[in-house]
Amino acid sequence: MLIKPLLDAGTAARNMAEKEARYAPQEALIESNRCLFCFDAPCIMACPTGIDIPSFIKKIANGNPTGSARTILTANVLGASCARVCPTEVLCEGACVVLDLEGDPVKIGRLQRYATDYVFEHQIDVLQAPAKKNGKKVAILGAGPAGLGCAAELAQLGYDTTVFDKKKEGGGLNTYGIAYYKMPPKISLDEVKMIERLGVKFQYGVEIGKDLTMPELEKNYDAIFLALGLGGANRLGIPGEDLPEVVDALEFIEWIHTKPLHEVPVGRRVAVLGCGNTAIDAVSQSKRLGADVATIIYRRGEDDMPAYGFEYELAKNDGATFHFHTIPTEVLAENGHVKALRLAKTETRDGKVQIIPGSEWTEEFDLVLKAVGQEKQSSAFEKLFPSLKLDRKGRVEHNPETMATSVPKLFVGGDCANGGREVVNAVAEGKKAARGINALLTKQNVTGPVQPSRYGAKDGALGSGFNHPIRVPELLAAMNS
Amino acid sequence: MADLSINFAGVKSPNPFWIASGPPSNTAYQSHRAFEAGWGGIVWKTIGDPIVNVSSRYSALNLGGQRMVGFNNIELISDRSPETNFREIKEVKDRWPNHAVIASLMVDTRERWHEFVKRSADCGADGIELNFGCPHGMCERGMGSAVGQNPDVAETIVGWVMEAAEIPVIVKLTPNITNVVYAARAAKRxxxxxxxxxxxxxxxxxxxxxxxxxxxxxxxxxSHGGYCGPAVKPIALNMVQSCAADPEVGLPISGIGGIGNWRDAAEFLALGSLSLQVCTAVMHYGFRIVEDMNEGLSDYLDSKGYKSVADFSGAAVKSLSDWQYLDLNYKRVARIDYDKCIGCNLCYISCEDGAHQCIDLVDSAPYGLGPGRVPGKPVPKVREEDCVGCNLCSIVCPVDDCITMVEIETGREKFSWNDYQARLAKGEMQPIPAHP
Structure with missing residues (x-):
């Protein structure tokens, strides 16, 4: 590759620093006192992991950050990373009633970060696994958010739990695939260490099907949790796609997380293909690492982009530029390296994107980042688990309550089950699967929803379990897609 | 424009706002600053035989991030000499002849009281305030609240003062007493x-x-300190009104205790005060707070058609009575405005766990979706037939005017506990059944 690092260490570190400072104790006190302490609060129901948000905020207000972190981490073991990467605007904070009262919700994410940072910084373990294990063994395939969510829950239930991952460290996309300014990898790695202290074993550098076969797993473990996420970036299907400077956006983000920031190569002129949240992460980080130009190229319009509105705003503030209704038709090379993109304008007819004939032009780029979605692992899964049923979108079919798959003893969660959603959804599914596994191995029913509701205590009034009463249209759309 | 000036037992002041005896009224320098800011009077920090203070004197109650909701001190009376204090009072009076300067005094023997009363008048003070209330440091020496807590002792000492007094005498009462009215009556006697x-x-x-x-x-x-600031206002209002309503007291009242703005001031006036004293709010924000006090009170009196502070003073005294005169046939219930409800459901849980279980959570469908109320989440609904009208839900509701307490016409005539007991005694009715 011809591209090189562009910034010195100091500038790179400054540009990539966490976008919001941690609350000082007094800031946390003031912010936490804005919470009304709603009864059966909408924010709880908007959280896929059902964190008792008013309680953890009240504990901050009462000077009990340890108890606050206990409330958070009991419900969501990755509470520290979710505090940073959750789209709170469309989850808890979007449901906060103070938003309606004052036009500005309680900053739940930042308060959650305050409490969880407190226990990590003071090395306080708020979660505990039973001293005596229950004698049952569970294998977890994938050390990403779903795998970690499942492992932590199982460890607390007394299971002997082992997590396998092909990478060198745990955390999955939390460690390798989140924009650095949202969360440096240390946060995710600290979470992995906390889960290790619960007694969970981690084996890295293990590729399932190669280093570890399914028959071995089935023989040695009472249950298996499949959380291998998604595959590589989708193919563009255009000439020049295999040039060295055409890179999967997630791979580019991984460089940022595995190299010193001032050693991350970046183009002077970066094209990012696609306009989802990963595209935003890629374009913003390109700018922050010194690219002169970083441009999103998206075949549809501004109103169609899958990225959240607040992500779009962030990218614009970082100086990213946007070519809407534009599609690349060819990556042009010079001496075997990316030189430019051949682009064309598009229009949408009857829902289909079409190239406008004669609209083509050429624009110089030296790095092209693909953020056009990740492939499903359909073919890999077919090889590993011949009897595993997938839906027509390539997602692993599962029971939504227990996360059990069509293969006995095999449970699933995270992106390979949901097709690619938020970290918090993956943790919630991991937690659900742990309860499903526990139900299977103890021959008991799964009790209660993952999201607790205090309604219905009286006369069974309305019962519980109205999950996700989200009133933010973009999230509803995302959930239904 | 309403006339804000007052004549308080002969002490004239351009407005009813006085700096209470305390750290802000310690020096001539502070007095000049207070009068320049717009205060009408100042009650000098208590003058007596010089004392020695400790270092570390104040503490505060903070609540939910709000500073100084309550304030506490173990500072004693003035640590400056009587000579210095009287000299500075004269200096202040010379410069501010139309403003009220009151000398607060605390000594022990009859002779010393006579001497200090005379020196106060000699230096030009408009009046004297007797500090019978200081609850720390001085009471152990037989002064301050040790006097105020014993009406007989207080009466004797006020008597000594009156023997020598040529200017108006105000007796400052301590709240650390079972019934403040007895102390007020002693002052009157x-x-x-x-x-x-x-x-x-x-x-x-x-x-x-x-x-x-x-x-x-x-x-x-x-050490045990003296508590003041916004948190004590309800206690002070209760005591002010008790003295104002007592037929045996019948003295002008200078209201003190948690006054920080014109609204507090208006409430103290309404319950029978004529002058108002402020200390903690000045210790928090400085003398400048008086601007809004004067302006707010003036606008309020104008808006309600009162011609003067004296005209307004005591306007709400008669709106309180003993409990046995209240109407048992009056009924109010809580009504929720679903266009305003944000769905916090604090009304539900407060009623359910903390009061009388009269609010249900019901299907939201008939009430639509308001701000903050989401599909599937139930809404609170008051069971009016069971609502006792306690006000709790309307108090906890964070949205202004969302829950209102509405009067229900019962069609029954006024019927107090006294009426009830009288009719029971005459055998005219059966006892009202106890609540199930």
């Missing part, structure tokens, strides 16, 4: 011209949970 209340309330604001020492800490040891 002894011939005092007015009373002022309340002084500070015995307090410990907090304990440092690391050192296990309360603040203010003096080398690891604290």
């Amino acid at each position: 002894a011939g005092a011209d007015a009373i002022s209340l309340i002084n500070t309330i015995n307090s410990i604001t907090n304990v440092n949970l690391d050192t296990l020492t309360p603040e203010p800490s003096v080398r690891g040891l604290s």
Whole structure:
């Protein structure tokens, strides 16, 4: 590759620093006192992991950050990373009633970060696994958010739990695939260490099907949790796609997380293909690492982009530029390296994107980042688990309550089950699967929803379990897609 | 424009706002600043035989991030000499002849009281306030609240003062007493011209949970202090009204206790005060707060058609009575405005766990979706037939005017506890059945 690092260490570190400072104790006190302490609060129901948000905020207000972190981490073991990467605007904070009262919700994410940072910084373990294990063994395939969510829950239930991952460290996309300014990898790695202290074993550098076969797993473990996420970036299907400077956006983000920031190569002129949240992460980080130009190229319009509105705003503030209704038709090379993109304008007819004939032009780029979605692992899964049923979108079919798959003893969660959603959804599914596994191995029913509701205590009034009463249209759309 | 000037038992002041005896009224310098800012009067920090103060004197109750909701001090009376204080009072009076300057005094023997009363008049003070309320430091020496807590002793000492007094005498009452009215009556019997209340309330604001020492800490040891600030306003209002309503007291009242703005001031006036004294709010924000006090009170009096402070003073005294005169046939219920409800459901849980279980959570469909109320989440609904009208839900509701207490016409005539007991005694009715 011809591209090189562009910034010195100091500038790179400054540009990539966490976008919001941690609350000082007094800031946390003031912010936490804005919470009304709603009864059966909408924010709880908007959280896929059902964190008792008013309680953890009240504990901050009462000077009990340890108890606050206990409330958070009991419900969501990755509470520290979710505090940073959750789209709170469309989850808890979007449901906060103070938003309606004052036009500005309680900053739940930042308060959650305050409490969880407190226990990590003071090395306080708020979660505990039973001293005596229950004698049952569970294998977890994938050390990403779903795998970690499942492992932590199982460890607390007394299971002997082992997590396998092909990478060198745990955390999955939390460690390798989140924009650095949202969360440096240390946060995710600290979470992995906390889960290790619960007694969970981690084996890295293990590729399932190669280093570890399914028959071995089935023989040695009472249950298996499949959380291998998604595959590589989708193919563009255009000439020049295999040039060295055409890179999967997630791979580019991984460089940022595995190299010193001032050693991350970046183009002077970066094209990012696609306009989802990963595209935003890629374009913003390109700018922050010194690219002169970083441009999103998206075949549809501004109103169609899958990225959240607040992500779009962030990218614009970082100086990213946007070519809407534009599609690349060819990556042009010079001496075997990316030189430019051949682009064309598009229009949408009857829902289909079409190239406008004669609209083509050429624009110089030296790095092209693909953020056009990740492939499903359909073919890999077919090889590993011949009897595993997938839906027509390539997602692993599962029971939504227990996360059990069509293969006995095999449970699933995270992106390979949901097709690619938020970290918090993956943790919630991991937690659900742990309860499903526990139900299977103890021959008991799964009790209660993952999201607790205090309604219905009286006369069974309305019962519980109205999950996700989200009133933010973009999230509803995302959930239904 | 309403006339804000007052004549308080002969003490004239351009407005009813006085700096209460305390740290802000310690020096001529502060008095000049207070009058320049717009205060009408100043009650000098209590003059007596010089004392020695400790270092570390104040502490506060903070609540939910709000500073100084309550305030506590273990500072004593003036630590400056009587000569200095009287000289500076004269200097202030010379410069501000139309403003009220009151000398607060605290000494022990009859002779000393006579001497200090005379020196106060000689230096030009408009009046004298007797500090019978200080709850710390001085009471152990037989002064301050040790006097105020014993109406007989108070009466004797006021008598001594009146023997020598040529200017109006105000007796400052302590709240650290079972019924403040007895102390007020004692002041009246002894011939005092007015009373002022309340002084500070015995307090410990907090304990440092690391050192296990309360603040203010003096080398690891604290002492019982005097409590004041916004948190004491309800206690002060109760005592002011009690004295104002008592037919035996009948003295002008200078209201003190948690006054921080014109609204507080108007409430103290409405319950029978004529002048108002402020200390803690000035200690928090400085003398400048008086601008809004004068402006707000003036606008309020104008808006309600009152011609003067005196015209308004006591306007709400008669709106309180003893409980047995209240109407048992009056009924109000809570009504929720679903266009305003944000769905916090605090009304539900407060009623359910903390009051009378009269709010249900019901299907939201008939009520639509308001701000904050989401599909599937139930809404609170008041069972009006069971609602006792306690007000709790309307108090906890964070949205203005969302839950209102609405009067329900019962069609029954006024019927008090006294009426009830009278009719029971005459055998005209059966006892009302107890609540199930």
